[in-house]
Amino acid sequence: MTHPSSALDDTIHQRVRLGILAVLSESRRADFAYLKDVLEVTAGNLSQHLAILEEAGHIQIAKAFEDKRSRTWVTVTRRGRAALASEVATMRALLDGLGSGQRP
């Protein structure tokens, strides 16, 4: 028998990375500056989180040159969407278990 928390994905089991996937799952794509603003993180911090998610295949990053400025667009992959849905469901189940007095 495995502990329920073993279903949690270490790659996205983090506040900022969950936030990145939540924003991207609602949209077609978001740019670096927007994510930095919404998630209230520094550029360096955000870059690190994006690199981890990209390496895991949860997001795709594309750089473009628009209106005389460089823009970094981030898109969630199908795998990323599935991982987010699974993570949120697992966390809710664990919290529900705690609420009903069970030990998770």
Added chain:
Amino acid sequence: MNADEARESLAFSEYARKRAREDMGRPWLALVLLASLSVVSLSLTDAATSPTGLFWAFVGPVGAGAIALYAYRRNRASGIDSSPLAYVAITVGLLILSYTAGKIGFAFQIPAVARFGPAFVAAAGYFALAWIERSWTVAAIAFSLLAITVAIIGFDLSPQQSKALVFGLYGITLLAVGFSLRLGRRQLL
């Protein structure tokens, strides 16, 4: 991660999700829907070749196109991009349903369906959009349209009075959504 951290992470991801929805400026989709349905409703109550019918047949699509272009450019500038495909499908679907409702009323000589069918279909469309968007504003529009249509039937208002009421609601809605877009733009800037 303990329970408090898990709750905080879930709350944060929910906040991020809602913020993204708001920033994508989806009210323009309601506007596109509204503009398109105005054309259908008005063209069904007026003769297609009357000056009013011709006016709306031209101004409606042009206005809807202009709003869509504005919303697309605004989304790109804000740094978050949404796919309008689902909303285009909803708009086209409702146009067909609304038009069909009016035509059925005319074909089977049922004046009530010919007059009020498109408005009921439009209200149903707005309720669907409100549910998709989780938007109380769109739900309020749907409810107002439904209430006005029921009032028109209940008080047996003349076609002129009915048109004035429905047209007034459209006007107020356009102004309200336009105002909310302006507020949203100020927040972005």
